[in-house]
Amino acid sequence: xxxxxxxxxxxxxxxxxxxxxxxxxxxxxxxxxxxxxxxxxxxxxxxxxxxxxxxxxxxxxxxxxxxxxxxxxxxxxxxxxxxxxxxxxxxxxxxxxxxxxxxxxxxxxxxxxxxxxxxxxxxxxxxxxxxxxxxxxxxxxxxxxxxxxxxxxxxxxxxxxxxxxxxxxxxxxxxxxxxxxxxxxxxxxxxxxxxxxxxxxxxxxxxxxxxxxxxxxxxxx
Numbered sequence: 222x223x224x225x226x227x228x229x230x231x232x233x234x235x236x237x238x239x240x241x242x243x244x245x246x247x248x249x250x251x252x253x254x255x256x257x258x259x260x261x262x263x264x265x266x267x268x269x270x271x272x273x274x275x276x277x278x279x280x281x282x283x284x285x286x287x288x289x290x291x292x293x294x295x296x297x298x299x300x301x302x303x304x305x306x307x308x309x310x311x312x313x314x315x316x317x318x319x320x321x322x323x324x325x326x327x328x329x330x331x332x333x334x335x336x337x338x339x340x341x342x343x344x345x346x347x348x349x350x351x352x353x354x355x356x357x358x359x360x361x362x363x364x365x366x367x368x369x370x371x372x373x374x375x376x377x378x379x380x381x382x383x384x385x386x387x388x389x390x391x392x393x394x395x396x397x398x399x400x401x402x403x404x405x406x407x408x409x410x411x412x413x414x415x416x417x418x419x420x421x422x423x424x425x426x427x428x429x430x431x432x433x434x435x436x437x438x439x440x441x442x
Contacts, residue, residue, distance in 0.1 A: 265301045265342075266341075268306075269292055271348065272349070284347040284348055320348070320371045321372045322370040322377065329384065329388050332344060338393060339396075344399070344401070346401075348370075349368075350369060382412060384411060389413070
């Protein structure tokens with residue numbers, strides 16, 4: 222949904238750049254799925270966000286259903302262990318599983334912490350997204366892409382620069398990260414060094430954006 226549509230009434234929105242992520246990431250167990258930790262290193266891990274923005278003027282339809290379908294696919298088709306999937310939706314009763322800004326941040330830290338070569342990670346988001354004017358010159362189109370947590374009107378959004386610093390740059394050699402983002406303005410939400418633009422004949426045109434990160438890791442968006 223375009224940002225203009227989200228501001229159809231005056232709303233005080235916190236600047237997402239005014240809040241920085243914690244200096245030290247929390248332990249993975251802080252917001253890990255319930256139950257005893259696995260006895261050996263988990264090779265597959267996923268975080269899934271589905272946000273409806275219920276009882277607000279931004280309400281969506283279907284995002285939680287998308288999240289449930291993704292979880293089913295991962296468990297039954299790709300053999301992800303159920304306790305290696307962290308899902309945040311408004312249907313969760315655990316307050317740490319609600320898709321609020323702080324919880325989304327913690328879930329992203331959990332996704333990549335302790336990952337090892339050969340691991341397969343997945344980040345799935347279904348909800349509102351938008352963009353903000355970029356002022357430091359690191360965006361080709363002049364805009365930062367953002368995700369809108371459940372409490373974005375009070376706590377602000379999550380900017381692509383933070384997402385890149387949290388789940389892209391820390392990836393060690395040999396780790397695969399798959400990203401599925403179902404939202405507006407999602408094309409460069411990971412700030413990757415390559416953009417893929419599809420023309421009308423379905424031919425891909427690749428543009429290079431000069432960024433620095435470990436290119437031995439594989440990211441599929």
